[in-house]
Amino acid sequence: MKAVIDHTQLAAACAYAARALPARPPVPTLAAFHLHAQDDALEVSGFDYEASARATAVARVTEPGTLAVPGRLLADIAGRLRGEIHLSSDAHQLTVEAGAARFTLHTLPLEEYPALPRPPATAGTLPGDLLATAVAQVATAAARDETLPVLTGIQLAATAEGLTLAATDRYRIAVRTIPWAPTDPGRASRALIPAKTLVDLAKDLTGGDVALALPDGTGVIGLTAPGRTGTARALDGELPDHRPFFAAEHATEVTVDAAALATAVERVALVAERNTPVRLTVQAGHIAIEAGATDDALARDRVDADVDGTPMAIAFNPGFLLDGLKALGADTLRLGLRTPTKPAALRTATGGAHDPAYLLMPVRLSA
Missing domain, CATH: 3.10.150.10 (DNA Polymerase III, subunit A, domain 2)
Structure with missing residues (x-):
């Protein structure tokens, strides 16, 4: 050569x-x-x-x-x-x-050297930068350990309405639906792909449209863009249906500046040893954030917020909460609360059909 x-x-x-x-x-x-x-x-x-x-x-x-x-x-x-x-x-x-x-x-x-796999037939196309962004947003909720391999994946569900990406580690769920152009609008298909692999393959496919191939019996998905082709073997199994969790009614709706809340949580979490929770007390006009204990170290902060509904105190793993705040990629977000022990929903303020959404299990507060 x-x-x-x-x-x-x-x-x-x-x-x-x-x-x-x-x-x-x-x-x-x-x-x-x-x-x-x-x-x-x-x-x-x-x-x-x-x-x-x-x-x-x-x-x-x-x-x-x-x-x-x-x-x-x-x-x-x-x-x-x-x-x-x-x-x-x-x-x-x-x-x-x-x-x-x-x-x-x-x-x-x-x-x-083993023979390289070839992608199956193209299921549809979509902008590469949109796919890379969606994959990165959803991957934050995928499990990191291999105890349950199915939870380390991102599920791709393709329909005529869009391509839905979802991931969960049992403590949070991240979802985003993005528009695409399916090859066969009448065909619905899905595949569960290791999150780390999908992030790595998608992040450089941002220069134009990407052709997505979903498994057709080979168990392999394919991503093809000009000068780039990636394949990944699908995981066995599938994730549970996330839609009922996001459809639940909320007792309290909070609209807040995402950066201000994230900054306050980061500050207060400095005293949250070993990932102990941060406590959010939602009241008229603001959210109070607190962590730590009075006999060790205690931190408090507050941010202005538009609160509609019942005042409530709820606690979250600070790392998981920050992951969700940053994954949404929005200036303003809505926090939907049901009870202090039921999942809370994070959405963008616009709440569009193609915007990301994040569901987070609270940490039970001790009496």
Whole structure:
């Protein structure tokens, strides 16, 4: 293989493909990038059996070729070189040159590299930046540990009305529905994808429309944008229906400045040791925020708010509350309260059909 490529093109391609490199490769070959040079393009791919990421960059290819090289090392090298990068290989090594810098990397057995999965048929298209934002907003509610794998995923539910993303760790639920253009408006489908994988694959697909492929029996979803293709294997199972929780009537509705409330919670939470709760007392015209204990450290703050309904005291895990306040991405939000022991709903002030929503379980206050 012989090719010449701009350093920005190679660095960007390697950065995207590296999203699918396993942290602890089960076999040495999976630590490699699969490089394929042909027809004035260099394709860089990473794969860990669960997810794949493939990036295509413009290059001047004088000798087509395919090889496997250490992935993270090539990504580090590409990120530090400048100008045109010359790639050349023989049977056992890849040479990377730019200016006076020269690197020689040993190749890995190409025949041991697994075949990369191909996405199933496209289910619909949507703007890449909208998808990336929605995925990041919803992922905040996904579980981090693997005790219940189903809770580590983001569920995608596709209908003619939109694409709904949802995640929960049993203590909070995050949901957002975004508009899209389905290939077959009459078909409804869903898939549960590991949240971390979906975040990694979606975050760089922001330059235009993304084609979304949902499982058709293969158990694989696909995201395809110009020069980028990612796949992920779906999790078994599905999340419970979140709609009844958000449809509940609220005894108290609070409209408040999101940044002011988040700042107050962050300040007060400084004395909330070991994630002990912060207490919100909702009264006419304001929310009082309190944490700590009088015999240790105590913090109080308050923010102005428009309160409609019954005054109420309720407590939340401060980290979970802050996650929700920031995930909504709105200047003003509405906090809907039922009782001090039932889930509270966070929504944007506009409450549009395509706005994110966040449901949070309170912490029971001791008597």
